[in-house]
Amino acid sequence: MARCGGTRNGGSKQSDLTRRDVLALTAIGLVAGAPAAAAATAPGGQLTWAIHVSLAPTWFDPAETEALITPYMVLYALHDAMVKQMPGKTQTPCLAESWSSSPDGLSYEFVLRKGAKFHNGEPVTADDVKFSFERYHGAAHQLMKDNVAAIETPDPQHVRFKLKKPWPDFITFYSTASGSGWIVPRKYVEQVGNEGFKKAPIGAGPYKFVSFTPGIELVLEAFDEYWRKPPGVKRLVMKVIPDEATRLAALKRGEVDIAYSVRSELAEELQRTPGLTLKPVVLQAPNWLYFPEQWDPKSPWHDLRVRQAANLAIDREGMSQALFLGYCKITNSIIPYTFDFYWQPPAAVYDPAKAKKLLAEAGYASGFDAGLLYCDSSYSNMAEVSLDNLQQIGIRAQLQPIERAAFFAGYVDKKYTRGIIQGASGAFGNAATRLASFVVNGGAYTYGSYPDIDELFSQQAGELDHEKRAAILDKMQQLVHEKAIYAPIWQLGFLNGVGPRVGESAFGLIAGFAYTAPFEDITIKGA
Amino acid sequence: MSTQAETVALPPRFRWRRVSLRLGDFPLIPTLILAGVAFVAIFANVLAPHNPEVGSLVARFKPPFWETGGSAKYLLGTDQLGRDVLSRLIFGARVSMVVGFTAVIFAGVIGTALGILSGYLGGWVDQVIMRLTDTWLALPALTFAIFLAAIVGPSMWNIVIILGITYWTRYARVIRGEVLSLKEREFVRLAIVAGCSKWTIMRRHILPNVINSAIVLGSLMLGVVIITEATLSFLGVGVPPPQPAWGLMLSDGKQGLMVGRWWLTVFPGCCIMLMVLSANLLGDWLRVKLDPQLRQL
């Protein structure tokens, strides 16, 4: 660039080119920009969402469902499952009218719902169910394949799953914990292929696919022949708006009707704005502090009293008020309260005076330097408060926010052996799967373990009796609590906004689900 | 290297510049502002009324003292965690000064050194450095900075390093161009005849003559660096909280804008603006005074 002004002679040639370039670029821009013009809003018949994450086409295909909650934001609209979580009930028969299991626990038989159709008008058959299960290759597919021996389809209305061994969690995984029970039309998928299916998906859900611009916008249209009932709104538009403040601005202006994830101060503003409603949802994602140094006899954290003090120091209620308007659920466990085998611990207590006393008893009357507090940078506001709380009783640490991907990679690679970790997990499963990952020796996120807990874990793994297994898992969770391995904080509150045109937003109808669902229940006011 | 080529790059003009610092159009106010920021940064411990990193959730979102609900205890109000905004601004000056100046100097030292080596030694050294510069320039600075931040993780000193190795190319190119012309000047030739080593020539004869350009560039880069630092905070990879940095305060407080808590962003925004504007005005003045060649920066 230092050359630009060096010579003036012959410069006209240059400027001509530049001008021509600009014109050419303008032309491209204008021509290509034109078709992107906003779709005309059909009055009354359309609702628009402001989505906080980038929409991915993998979410249109249940077979791709990873161990992630976000795809269900779209799955509930486009597709339907044999059994899925619905309002008031976790395992609700949907495309399956009913199911039964054999007394030996080795076989499950589903009866398909009559009249359930795909968007192309073809009926949902047993063949589609078998096909959908077999093509599923998302998160839990290895687990499913290890347990399911065969699928029989005696007639188009009946499907029988044969298991290799009794597996009491089968329905849990087939319904909520994986995408394997969501049904796609075999004929269509075979005709267009996996890639083609993601470009123009056909499902059995309440809404049909209309168009998709990757990362930008998804348009859906009501499927009037949906078995449960015809949807209440003709057209749904899901727009990606990455910035939180912009989502609120769009909601205020009426450009969108429903905005996902509007936090703290913006949520307050939302609450104050006439016509807008705040819709809080509690997620199945507990947050906690973890003390990886507790197995090092030289560390202060080795002393139980120090860990108990840290637990007592955290003002969970104040933090929830400050950051989430008090909409987080304070649970005192690292396992979501909705999980199977959840053990209810005593309520979390905030008592800095007692915490200081415990620290003094442990020999740290003047506190100590705890090194770094590692956290996912998108939750550094929480960590800032924890840090402040710990500081109040004399535990001094420095915040080390790490960008999400790098943080979880570091967590699982066991890089944070010193200091404190602020962790979280939204993974599906039950109490046993959580304990396996976070407490028991060999777990992906376990930095150390206690022999008595490990022993109990191997006991329950071989226990087929549900009651006995539950008792062991209770005992384990009790030990986790007593040893103060973690300082659980809460289950995160997810705050959303709803505009004045919306009748029923369907937020919170399904317990623990972050997004609007079921979509067929959503209505426009007055319509 | 032909003499002809050099005459294109620079008109023949002796470049021992002895610039008279006339006070006529001297940007007095910007200089005072920068000096003020430096003063505040140095004496932050004495000046700040509160601990900038500790707050109480009870005292969140207090407005400045002249608004209803404000108090003299927190002159400019408190933030989302109840920390004193004024104290954070005062300590933030320190972070901005440290990040701004060290990053600019860091980039300047790398860029100037490589620019001199490249320009004076020529040959394969020049080739290597220039190809490296080309590659760097093909990668937008902000993208590059985000990458580095993701790799090294956030800390104030990491941000300095990131900004330094993102922006050194700007110096390298300009300095190299200057060196190419300086090389052909009488005094350099005389030094060669007198038997000075390459190293001595670069250090004693070339460096003092490009330092002006480096300073001008530096003053203009200061603004760029501070804005980039703030932008990295917006993207979540800047100076880590709870450290008080203006960019971080601006990014943390941006949501308050929508809610009417203007003091959370307006104060740090003004601080950034005043500092960057001053640096730019001073830089523009220096540019005209010291180095008319650096016109298209």
Add this chain to the structure above:
Amino acid sequence: MKQYIGRRVGYSLLSLFLLSLTIFFFVRVTGDPAALLVEPGASPADIAAIHHQFGLDRPLWVQYGIFMASLFHGDLGQSFYYRMPVMGLYLSRLPNSLLLAVVAMGLSLLIGIPSGILAAVRVGRFWDSVGKLFALLGLSLPSFWVGLVLILVFSVYLGWLPSSGAGTPLHLIMPAFALGWYFAAAHMRLTRSSMLEVLGSEYVKLARIKGLPQSLVIAKHAFKNALIPVLTLAGINLVIMVNVAVVVETVFAWPGIGRLLYEGIAFRDFPVVQGVVIMGGAMIVTVNLLIDILYAVIDPRIRLER
């Protein structure tokens, strides 16, 4: 001349090659995409399956070889996140980015050129200061903040402009301004110095001596010539704008390539990051190459340099 062009093209290809190498290995040390495609707490088996699916379990040099081989066929690979060809994604976003950059450049020149001229011909006067300050202000405020203030004022309070998204010319105004304002100062500075240089030149002096009025001298003789370097810079900056609009695109939810790249980095979507960076790099390198060659055409002596 041919030799010179050949050498320049060679250099450009070399820097693109170095860029591909840098970005390829860089992006791989920033983290693991699998960690983001599952909820934290997922089993190592889930993660290994994703690695296998994306070919991340192969040796690095094999991955690089595959990447380069497909690059030669104009294939930038499949996005991990969107599961579609990166080239298609890129091309679907590019028009938006170009449109935004062109309008932003227009606004930027609209601010930069007049204030630059004022600064050159009315040194030290009131309007000079105002123009200069306004141009410099754009450089002195982070664009995310400018963007949010614009949304607050023009969308929320006044209700004149849509807050975000794309579609109508109205959607363009705020993002283009936020982006263009930042570049205005550079154009102002160059206009000013180039004006001063032209005003000091012999033929302008001659025009003055001939007794032509000052305004005519400025408008007819000086301005036209002073504009040339400014427009050259505008050409370069246009390409840069296309590639650096990350923040503006995020704030205004503008569907351009800046956001594609930023989300690519956030999701560790290696093919997207590689693709966008290499396409951007190719654009920048090409523009620089064109300018180099043009200068060489204009002034044969440059060819001898280097």
